Amino acid sequence: MIRRTRSDDGILTITIDNTTSANALRAGMLDSLIDAFEAASKNYDLRGVLLTAAGSRGFSAGMDTAQFNHSNPTRAYATITRLGRVCEAIKDCELPVAVAIRGYCIGGAAEIAAAADFRVGGAGSWYAMPEVRIGIPSVLESVNLHRLMGWTKATEFILTGNRFSAEDMDRCGFLNAVVDDFVVEDRALAYLHDTMKASRDVIAQQKRLHRTWKDSFEREAVADSKKEFALAFARKNG
Secondary structure, three states: OEEEEEOOOOEEEEEEOOHHHOOOEOHHHHHHHHHHHHHHHHOOOOOEEEEEEOOOOEEEOOEOHHHHOOOOHHHHHHHHHHHHHHHHHHHHOOOOEEEEEOEEEEOHHHHHHHHOOEEEEEOOOEEEOHHHHHOOOOOHHHHHHHHHHOHHHHHHHHHHOOOEEHHHHHHHOOOOEEEOHHHHHHHHHHHHHHHOOOOHHHHHHHHHHHHHHHHHHHHHHHHHHHHHHHHHHHHHOO
């Protein structure tokens, strides 16, 4: 499930809560995330969004693998498009979005984190894009990983499927900060509070500008990535 709570200072906290299944993401949860970010963007009383997860073991193991038990490319394309809409809702949100990460952040969860404006990792957090090891490519926000990590580390990240530590992700620029696990939310909130020194309108304008600056490459690349994802299922079931 996806929980929403609001603080007195105008911060909406969205919590991924599926601890019995490693906070894995299912179709209904993706729809709830899309709705939460789109609604937050329209709420002028809000000033920022914190995305976090229940439990202490991990942020999210990414997409529930049962979601990809598809017999044809069309259904696979529809599933990955839904995850893409979550990333789009985060990037299009007029409010700054900060992600607080403890433990594992895998696959689709790392893509969601990559879409946010601020990323804070706990010292014990780790990250992986293991899709290639199960026969599918990493897509969607993987298109933008080179912007966050540089081409060299982004290539290593998506081709090897290896785990990257919080220190690794901090060093290459994916994370804004690495802190003790028990204060990840506090540090993420500090970034959101810093944005409150400007007006809500100008922050929304700056986010739109920032998106426009990279948009011409990003949209075409994301669209192409979804097609390649569906083709992986055509090969597996051909």
